[in-house]
Amino acid sequence: MNWLIAKNDFIRNKVINLSLLLFMMFSAGLAVLSVIMAVQTFTSISELYKMAQPPHFMQMHKGKINQDKIDEFMLDYEGITCWQTVTMIDVYGESLTVVGKEDTYNLSDCRLDIGLVKQNETKDLLLNSKHEKVTLHKGEMGIPVLLSERYGMEIGDRVMLTSHDVTKEFVIKEFILDSMMNSTMVSSTRILLSDEDFDELSDQVGENEYLIEAYFTHSKEASNFQTAYENAGLPQNGQAVTYTIIFMLSALTDISTVFVLLLVSILLIFVSFICVKFTIMAALEEEISEIGTMKAIGLTFADIRDLYLNKYRALAMAGVIGGYILALLISGVFTKHISATFGNMRISALALILSLVAGCLVFLLISYYCKKILKKIKKVTVVDALVRGKGFDKDSGGIKDGLYKSKKISVNWLMGIREVFYKFKSWIIVFAVVSIAVLMILVPLNLLNTFEAPEFITYMGSSLENILIEVDNGEKLENSYGNVKQVLENDDAIENYYEYRRVRVQTFDAENKLMNLNIDCGINAGNELQYLSGKTPKDGNEIAISYLNANETGKEAGDTIVLYFNDKKQEFVISGIYQDVTSGGYTAKSKYNFSGLNAEKYTFSVNLKDRAEVEKKATEWSKILGAGVTVDPMEDFINQTLGGVVKQLRTMVFAIVIIGACLAMLITVLFLKLRLAKDLSEIAVLKAVGFSEHDIKQQYTIKIGCVSIAGILAGIILTDVLGERIVNVALSIAGLGIKKVELITNPVIEYVMCPLLLLGLILLITRIVVRTIKKYNIISIH
Structure with a gap:
């Protein structure tokens, strides 16, 4: 009997049940896909590392080396x-x-x-x-x-x-x-x-x-080794990296994709609960008299509940299985970058098992929620169901008609707006879902916009200028530096430029162990960066340190730090803590010149009088300066550095916009189906007293439009308030040297294009659904 009832319901309500099935499938599929991607990212990197065996510590060096001295140091170092x-x-x-x-x-x-x-x-x-x-x-x-x-x-x-x-x-x-x-x-x-x-x-x-x-018993020993290596005066004219930094930089592109997928899947699962509630309540409202009849002939609450629960369990099971299969089928598209970067690996057993667990969890959550909603049947009495026909919505509070105001506003607009205003609780589901859809679209969109914006350079330890020039360390460092200075001094196209000299000093970390500190010094050092606390260093003994260095030393803005250089020690005040993803995130900035210390590197940031000449000038200077000097337009520098992340994010954002728009339309369909079922008698009465079908359609369009506009506005506010917090939590966990990002928005997209797109689609689907009211009349109530 259960199967026959479920089968007949599927046939009778094909659109609603198919929509619900698809929604469950997508929410489960995204949850499964995010788990597959997360597991594949880390297992693929681990498998590659197992075969390739990258070093736990690596120092790059340009110039001559004394291999015997290196070997002697390595032999003496324990571990x-x-x-x-x-x-x-x-x-x-x-x-x-x-x-x-x-x-x-x-x-x-x-x-x-x-x-x-x-x-x-x-x-x-x-x-x-x-x-x-x-x-x-x-x-x-x-x-x-x-x-x-x-x-x-x-x-x-x-x-x-x-x-x-x-x-x-x-x-x-x-x-x-x-x-x-x-x-x-x-x-x-x-x-x-x-x-x-x-x-x-x-x-x-x-x-x-x-x-x-160098390789160690444990990769964590690399940090202490780096300090000992640098203090031993061994070759170090180049970048030094540790195993942890190598791993994190390798995984960054795919971690960002996993984060976005996970965020969207959590929001979709949350909305799927709302979707399930709509569908169940629509079915119960339509079948209130049948429920009353079953109660009248003696069927228990558990029997009646199971008739409905089995159907939704079957739908949830089919949806989760379909979502799991769909995730496996399309996982190749999302793991393409992983396969290309880390090797063509089959989906690991761990990924299959954990994704299956994720699917089962979604099924259990949906089943539990269905069971909880169906408890409403318990409160329905036979009299409520068979006599009053209102078993679930017992709200008898009326709406003040306010028709006397219709001289200023048309009757349809007045009735639509006043119902939403006085009975907003009945419409809050659409409001909530539209808000979530906006949040789901705008957070990844703003994250993408932030990565693409030139201002992101301030998170990479540099101020925002037109052209970035880097002088590679090596035996020709000083000569190359002189050449750059000469070119910049003699070019009339330059408005201004700033130069930075990187030096290395020593200090003690939080555990009182000696560590090295790389400092970029210059008159503009530390300006325009993103500070978590404090401010730019001023002239004198002030220094700003990066977020990761602050963690390493246990220092905060306002604290003092003792630096050792030129066989002396000097006390500096930490003016601020800033964010930086370059050099592994371990940098510092100061306007103090540290005279007497050899430069590790030189950097120039240049502003031109005519910004249209940036590409041309960068190419010209690159040819003049030749090997050993890198000249990049600042935007090109950012695009090439973050190119992989941006490309992956752009694909994800495109998919999320489509999912968000479909989500808003689907919920509108389900909600209107529920609403029209509940409002059958009211619509019939309105028709009987002279309202045309066009009037009633307009009223529902106005109601949905008002709620949607409120939801869109709430979604934009949520994005502005919560968007950065969500992103910043993920960044803090990643440990990349950035703890707090101010998302850069595109006002045209956030405040115009996205709202208009969603509102247009919602109103379009509303006009299609409300066509069914032509079947409603006063006779159909009985």
């Missing part, structure tokens, strides 16, 4: 298990020309430092997509996935290397996975050559750079 020094030949993008099937181009616009390497023996291996060690023959080349994705390279394309009067041709044989340099935020990438080609080119092209790599 170290293995070390190696990898030679890399640095070449510049303009030296590499790719000859493809349809196009020929060079890599001059690539801001990543490109290094040619040969395969290592056992550690820090470069792998193929199957996690196999890549072995090349003479004339073959392995291109990192990072470059192949950006330029659209294909296997078989030819690469011409031209440098120092040497020209050599290679064929792309393999796209390689680099466990260390697989993110645009790392700033370097490696191209693999055969041992024979590498030895032939060594000392003939480019400039040698060394990767000094």
